[in-house]
Amino acid sequence: MSGLISIITDFGERDGWVGTMKGVILGINPGAKLVDISHQITPGDVREACLVLQASFPFFPKGTVHLCVVDPGVGSARRAIAVETSHYKFVGPDNGLFTPIYQRGDFQAVEITNRELFYSPHPSFTFHGRDIFAPVAAHLSQGLALKEVGPRIGDLVRIELPSPGVGPREITGEVIYIDRFGNLITNIAKELFDRKVGSSPFKLRIGRAILKTLSRSYADVPRGKLLAHWGSWGYLELSVNQGSAQRFLSATKGTKLTINY
């Protein structure tokens, strides 16, 4: 139990919702330590939130509660859940946000049903972040046992991230995330590349560009040039040294790439 709570939402920074949630949390656990991961998730984009969570949560200390409120189905029948692994707890809607956690196995999930934990017994229908998720995260950060939150559940909602296609001497992938610098993060993991391509010669095609080598870092190519490398999220990334691969390639989320070897 560290008292540490990380927060991911699509609430933005203007309307005061994140601050309100923090006020609720600190009213319950005055010793809580709050760390923002992102509040700029594209509104309602559960997959984007999933990717940002996946890239961030393993770097937090054991005992952290990860509070994630990207919740386009708020007020519908979608369940509110809390999930526990050996290192962390996760609190949010059952809409697939925590798919990467389920994929690692070895977790427990409960439906949040204990209304005594809510901010008020009559929560709003549109701001469960404030009325349900924040107070539950606060209680869990104080060491409340998962079983006090609600009953064990299975059949959790999962979202599928697009898988790379693997054909004869070909991997096809796509851009799944574009960061602030215009780096294009693809769905091709190092493990797949190493197993299939290994040290064979290859041609990577994306848009009109062809690359035949992987670089280690931006500075391995001249300024303004395109490179492919293993990014900090563990996936193949396309970048431009001191520039934007997004602009260089006019790429968007979903832009395809192929690797022939």
Next chain:
Amino acid sequence: MSGLISIITDFGERDGWVGTMKGVILGINPGAKLVDISHQITPGDVREACLVLQASFPFFPKGTVHLCVVDPGVGSARRAIAVETSHYKFVGPDNGLFTPIYQRGDFQAVEITNRELFYSPHPSFTFHGRDIFAPVAAHLSQGLALKEVGPRIGDLVRIELPSPGVGPREITGEVIYIDRFGNLITNIAKELFDRKVGSSPFKLRIGRAILKTLSRSYADVPRGKLLAHWGSWGYLELSVNQGSAQRFLSATKGTKLTINY
């Protein structure tokens, strides 16, 4: 005394002003706990700040100091003030920011005149957030009594939020805030609607749209459809399920709506 300080400004997140204020605060009260509510208030928009403050402050624990610096009159004769209620303290310019607190009654206000509390005896003329408001908030968060800050004052500046019009079997209101998701928050409070309309049939008109029912939540209507509901701020809100009512209705702040019953 919780040591908790919430902060609302129109300073944005780029220029380092909020961080500077926090440095000043932590130099005075190293145990202060700082929570951002919003720094994206439209520059100089006191009414917008007022609405965000009103929606957020009641969710903070007793003892919180709310530091609000939206201050288009900095350096003019406008007074710097601190306000105390049974639960909270508020620090900022006397420009109407704290009108919702005055409306609840039962508060005391002082003009900030004790220069010993300032960051330096010669504050800048353009950054009172750093030089006056932040240090005063820090001292108050340590339990300094309000009377040490300066003399009691009355005749505080108030800003008028637009009131709904009430005619024979008609309420006319307007959009007072549009949030990140494009939800349109109106100035029609639940209490007024319940008292006037109650359970009578009604027609709500906004732009070309007519609604005859209130919904509880977004999911009560099909995706892409308009709904009216009691939002988390306590006002009538227009929303589109998984969409933007702002775009759907081409609405702006000030767009009118009428309810006939």
Next chain:
Amino acid sequence: MSGLISIITDFGERDGWVGTMKGVILGINPGAKLVDISHQITPGDVREACLVLQASFPFFPKGTVHLCVVDPGVGSARRAIAVETSHYKFVGPDNGLFTPIYQRGDFQAVEITNRELFYSPHPSFTFHGRDIFAPVAAHLSQGLALKEVGPRIGDLVRIELPSPGVGPREITGEVIYIDRFGNLITNIAKELFDRKVGSSPFKLRIGRAILKTLSRSYADVPRGKLLAHWGSWGYLELSVNQGSAQRFLSATKGTKLTINY
């Protein structure tokens, strides 16, 4: 040793990198207190980061560690460094970010070479913020001596901020930063102006505008009018009362001004 760490990056608020760095820091020093100065530095703009750092760091309490990651050369041969003054420690790349600290003299610098301090012995090539700078800042915030980080170095990279030109009865300067409100911050320091112009009559020309006086604050001129004043960063600033000097003058970074006296 205050345990306080301020953070400046060009990472933005969306991709989760800053939160990830904070997770790493709190895993090493659970008592660290983290204050964001800015994460909206223009990507790769070391000079802009330098100006924001210069305006902010002196307002933090003694013992603060300032962590600055604006690092267009990450993965190249550029060194990672830690710098110590009598009041503060600074951690970041050796690309000139800390030039204002060097100019004040009386500091020590080391190259970060002690891999035992890194997040993992095999840091990524593109995210030294997470893998090198954040953990080193965390250790320093716990009181680790600078000499444990690596060997003393000299010949640090400096960046030149543009100096004002001083001719016969003329000072020429330029806009070096434009803030959220459209205030134009120039490179003309008060000390230079006082020494050269003093209380002589002068004409300040920028674009089509001519000013013959300095104001103390925005409110010294009518709403919508241009003024020149000593801004909170200590430089001559052009502003418009309750407006934007940037729009008023169609100015950009680099726009020239001349003062004849």
